[in-house]
Amino acid sequence: MKKKIAVLPGDGIGQEIMDGALEVLKAVGDWFGHDFEVEKGYIGGAAVDRFGTPLPPETVKLCRESDAVLLGAVGGPKWEHLPKEQRPEKGLLAIRKEFNLFANLRPVKAFESLLNASPLKKEMVEDVDLVIVRELTGGLYFGQPSGRQGKHDEVAVDTLVYERSEIERIVRKGFELAKKRKKKLTSVDKANVLETSRMWREVVNEVAVEYPEVEVEHMLVDVAAMKLMYQPKQFDVLVTENMFGDILSDEASMITGSLGMLPSASLREDSFGLYEPVHGSAPDIAGKGKANPLAMILSVAMMLRHSFGLKEEAEMIELAVQEVLNAGYRTGDLWTMGRGTVVGTGAMSQLVVERLEADHALSSILAAYL
Numbered sequence: 001m002k003k004k005i006a007v008l009p010g011d012g013i014g015q016e017i018m019d020g021a022l023e024v025l026k027a028v029g030d031w032f033g034h035d036f037e038v039e040k041g042y043i044g045g046a047a048v049d050r051f052g053t054p055l056p057p058e059t060v061k062l063c064r065e066s067d068a069v070l071l072g073a074v075g076g077p078k079w080e081h082l083p084k085e086q087r088p089e090k091g092l093l094a095i096r097k098e099f100n101l102f103a104n105l106r107p108v109k110a111f112e113s114l115l116n117a118s119p120l121k122k123e124m125v126e127d128v129d130l131v132i133v134r135e136l137t138g139g140l141y142f143g144q145p146s147g148r149q150g151k152h153d154e155v156a157v158d159t160l161v162y163e164r165s166e167i168e169r170i171v172r173k174g175f176e177l178a179k180k181r182k183k184k185l186t187s188v189d190k191a192n193v194l195e196t197s198r199m200w201r202e203v204v205n206e207v208a209v210e211y212p213e214v215e216v217e218h219m220l221v222d223v224a225a226m227k228l229m230y231q232p233k234q235f236d237v238l239v240t241e242n243m244f245g246d247i248l249s250d251e252a253s254m255i256t257g258s259l260g261m262l263p264s265a266s267l268r269e270d271s272f273g274l275y276e277p278v279h280g281s282a283p284d285i286a287g288k289g290k291a292n293p294l295a296m297i298l299s300v301a302m303m304l305r306h307s308f309g310l311k312e313e314a315e316m317i318e319l320a321v322q323e324v325l326n327a328g329y330r331t332g333d334l335w336t337m338g339r340g341t342v343v344g345t346g347a348m349s350q351l352v353v354e355r356l357e358a359d360h361a362l363s364s365i366l367a368a369y370l
């Protein structure tokens with residue numbers, strides 16, 4: 001298979017984690033005989049420095065000419081003083097909107113060998129396998145008006161607005177996913193206070209009629225935040241609006257032991273997608289070779305599965321990650337006293353590549369004998 005991938009490392013740890021992810025992509029491409037052409041572009045602070053804007057037209061063009069996008073992370077203290085249109089985060093919001101990537105899938109799966117890395121009790125997180133389906137192009141991050149008002153800019157405004165159709169398409173994604181999984185959908189809102197949430201509930205109830213096999217529950221976001229820590233096993237698919245999904249997914253990352261473990265896919269109706277870790281640019285550890293590259297590497301697996309339909313290739317990456325963790329290797333964020341061998345970003349990526357190569361060699365030997 002021949003595919004073109006736009007690679008946007010961004011800022012902070014973005015470049016470090018992307019380097020390893022591309023090596024993993026190459027290893028899996030070599031194994032299965034795929035031609036993955038990658039071309040680098042700029043987004044976020046790196047784009048501000050080079051082009052004066054966080055999402056330059058050159059980057060949009062590159063993505064338009066590509067089959068999928070891999071993105072590292074954006075943002076950092078260097079650009080925090082800039083007006084909001086020029087902030088790195090604006091580049092990320094803009095690329096999501098530009099490509100209509102309204103459905104953000106954030107899977108949260110507990111790895112057996114990382115149960116001790118979670119701050120939650122082992123029995124609580126064991127076997128957790130849930131997906132947060134986050135609406136990504138509407139809500140508070142995009143609503144207008146947004147900014148300062150009043151004679152002296154003494155009023156700050158952000159607007160939470162949703163159209164029915166925006167809710168319906170993301171809710172449908174949630175139902176479709178739940179139908180293929182454990183058939184349970186939790187819709188998270190704040191319907192006791194917000195009008196957008198009351199409409200969200202109405203839409204969920206309407207769409208639910210088309211999916212009688214899926215059990216539906218409505219949950220207020222404050223309770224959902226608590227239950228994610230108290231009874232995470234009760235969840236299968238959670239569907240929610242933009243900001244609630246943003247916050248709940250960082251919280252849920254602790255089930256896996258680290259924010260550095262969660263990948264994501266930002267999708268629309270066709271196969272095009274943008275794949276990025278859930279975490280940000282981690283300025284506190286950037287440039288130190290300490291970042292966990294696994295969320296980025298697992299995002300590559302999501303790209304292979306969702307944009308290219310390469311299920312087996314995606315599974316081989318996930319298996320290699322699991323094998324490396326089973327062998328006891330940990331980046332600093334996952335290390336619990338006395339357990340495992342601490343490695344840096346490059347070494348962790350290299351271990352995954354070596355695992356893939358070893359699995360490839362083993363499968364070739366087996367194929368020769370079968």
Ligand SMILES: NC(=O)C1=CN([C@@H]2O[C@H](COP(=O)(O)OP(=O)(O)OC[C@H]3O[C@@H](n4cnc5c(N)ncnc54)[C@H](O)[C@@H]3O)[C@@H](O)[C@H]2O)C=CC1
Binds near residue numbers: 277
């Ligand atoms: N998708 C994106 O590009 C996102 C960008 N940001 C931006 O990133 C910048 C930093 O934001 P923060 O609030 O610090 O959030 P962050 O997610 O960058 O970091 C939060 C904490 O998690 C740690 N961490 C994150 N990823 C890690 C990894 N792969 N390995 C090991 N540790 C990791 C960091 O060291 C830090 O202690 C800000 O400019 C923010 O706006 C924040 C979230 C998402």
Ligand SMILES: CC(C)CC(=O)C(=O)O
Binds near residue numbers: 089092093246278
């Ligand atoms: C940096 C923000 C624009 C988004 C964010 O935190 C996220 O998508 O997880």
Ligand SMILES: [Mg+2]
Binds near residue numbers: 246278
């Ligand atoms: Mg976030």
